[in-house]
Amino acid sequence: MNSPRLPTGPKGNIIFTAARELRTNVLGLIERHQREYPDISRLRIGPYYYVNVYQPDMIEHILSHSDLYSKGRENANLKYLLGNGLLTNEGEFWMKQRRLIQPVFHKRRLATFVEQIKDCTERLMADWEQHGSTTMDIHAEMTQITLSIVSRTLLSTDTGGWFREISDALGYLMKGLSTETTKLIRLPQWMPTPYNIRMARNREILNKMILGIIADRRATKVQHDDLLSMLMEVEDADTAERMTDAQLRDEVITIFLAGHETTANAMSFALYLMARHPEAAQRIREETAAVLADGPLTYESLMRLDYTTRAVKEVMRLYPPAWIIGREATQDDVIGDYLIKKGDTMMLFPYLTHRMEQYWEEPLRFDPDRFLPERMKDRPRYAYFPFGGGARLCIGNNFAMMEMQLILALICSRYKFSVPDGFRLELEALVTLRPKGELRLGVRRV
Numbered sequence: 001m002n003s004p005r006l007p008t009g010p011k012g013n014i015i016f017t018a019a020r021e022l023r024t025n026v027l028g029l030i031e032r033h034q035r036e037y038p039d040i041s042r043l044r045i046g047p048y049y050y051v052n053v054y055q056p057d058m059i060e061h062i063l064s065h066s067d068l069y070s071k072g073r074e075n076a077n078l079k080y081l082l083g084n085g086l087l088t089n090e091g092e093f094w095m096k097q098r099r100l101i102q103p104v105f106h107k108r109r110l111a112t113f114v115e116q117i118k119d120c121t122e123r124l125m126a127d128w129e130q131h132g133s134t135t136m137d138i139h140a141e142m143t144q145i146t147l148s149i150v151s152r153t154l155l156s157t158d159t160g161g162w163f164r165e166i167s168d169a170l171g172y173l174m175k176g177l178s179t180e181t182t183k184l185i186r187l188p189q190w191m192p193t194p195y196n197i198r199m200a201r202n203r204e205i206l207n208k209m210i211l212g213i214i215a216d217r218r219a220t221k222v223q224h225d226d227l228l229s230m231l232m233e234v235e236d237a238d239t240a241e242r243m244t245d246a247q248l249r250d251e252v253i254t255i256f257l258a259g260h261e262t263t264a265n266a267m268s269f270a271l272y273l274m275a276r277h278p279e280a281a282q283r284i285r286e287e288t289a290a291v292l293a294d295g296p297l298t299y300e301s302l303m304r305l306d307y308t309t310r311a312v313k314e315v316m317r318l319y320p321p322a323w324i325i326g327r328e329a330t331q332d333d334v335i336g337d338y339l340i341k342k343g344d345t346m347m348l349f350p351y352l353t354h355r356m357e358q359y360w361e362e363p364l365r366f367d368p369d370r371f372l373p374e375r376m377k378d379r380p381r382y383a384y385f386p387f388g389g390g391a392r393l394c395i396g397n398n399f400a401m402m403e404m405q406l407i408l409a410l411i412c413s414r415y416k417f418s419v420p421d422g423f424r425l426e427l428e429a430l431v432t433l434r435p436k437g438e439l440r441l442g443v444r445r446v
């Protein structure tokens with residue numbers, strides 16, 4: 001075996017050599033790097049070294065060794081918004097909180113959310129009914145529905161009235177947080193610069209809403225069997241203490257944001273792809289009709305929506321909402337022939353690995369049947385990882401899959417989508433991958 005060496009990579013500091021691209025076309029930039037260094041590369045951005053990793057076996061190594069790879073530096077950025085909630089927390093405290101929250105996502109529990117998800121979808125479509133045949137900003141519609149689903153199922157609250165304010169605030173914060181990395185000089189957050197003031201103001205909008213939900217729950221004393229009650233009532237096994245208000249806020253805002261933004265993006269891409277591939281929408285319509293012929297959709301009957309499930313997976317292959325996953329090496333390590341240095345930031349890109357020709361035939365083609373069992377058997381496990389993996393696997397992955405299957409099946413049963421002439425989908429790769437600007441599609445009753 002060769003002695004391990006540092007991965008090679010582009011020369012110079014990216015912050016100088018590709019500053020503009022880093023800010024305006026990060027997907028193009030990483031695609032180019034991958035063409036030059038197809039498996040792994042090491043590059044410098046500002047004072048830090050980043051290691052881009054594309055091969056499934058290397059990705060598996062990183063995600064399954066949380067002892068060697070922590071959430072790290074880039075995570076600190078997200079803490080501005082999410083505090084010490086489950087997504088950003090680390091170590092023993094993270095494990096304790098994960099164990100505490102996990103039961104909400106058990107399959108038995110998920111089954112009880114089906115009716116609420118169906119109801120939110122019906123309400124959205126009842127709204128559409130008023131419009132008749134028209135064009136709509138589908139990303140706004142999908143944000144609205146996923147927001148109402150996460151609020152109702154996990155917080156027993158209706159955030160409908162807040163929808164605009166929340167999505168504008170979130171849009172601003174996501175942009176701010178994801179450009180932090182590309183800044184030459186990062187000014188401390190406490191400095192009252194116009195940017196910092198706007199960030200703080202937008203964060204305050206979300207805080208106010210979350211703290212309002214918690215205060216309302218305390219005031220009304222109505223019993224709800226949901227995530228919020230569980231978090232408020234649980235006591236530490238050793239100290240019998242309840243969660244502090246600050247921790248409660250962090251957990252709630254994390255689930256609230258992680259639980260609707262990614263799903264809204266995936267559903268927007270899904271309906272865009274339905275517009276581009278009416279034959280896929282038709283298969284979903286027929287499959288759903290066959291299941292509905294035996295009675296209303298239930299948690300059990302979702303298992304029969306095979307093609308719909310494959311379509312959801314294929315949407316997230318081409319457009320993974322979590323397009324980038326970061327880790328920091330906590331000590332020197334060796335991956336294959338390569339040496340990883342303590343402090344290196346590891347960058348994993350579902351967006352790129354999901355499009356590698358080595359694992360995906362004609363990778364740019366939308367083809368849900370790639371997820372048929374017989375076509376999956378030779379593919380390495382981490383050629384596809386829209387929900388991450390290892391100990392930090394998305395806690396909401398089954399929730400999200402169920403939600404997207406239901407929404408897609410019900411909406412395709414009643415509506416057809418079309419892409420207006422001249423429209424080209426543009427992507428915005430911020431903290432998550434989303435359509436850039438409005439995603440206007442034609443919407444027409446079947």
Ligand code: HEM
Pocket residue numbers: 086087088098150254255258259260262263266320321322325326386387388389391392393394395396397399400
């Ligand atoms: C299409 C939808 C979704 C996608 C693509 C997605 C993706 C991900 C990914 C990739 C991670 C791991 C991040 C990392 O390793 O650094 C993650 C973690 C997480 N997700 Fe999701 N997610 C989705 C939906 C949801 C939903 C519906 C919820 C909750 C209702 C949720 C809550 C979380 C939480 C709390 C974590 C942190 C888990 C931990 O570290 O213990 N996500 N998600």
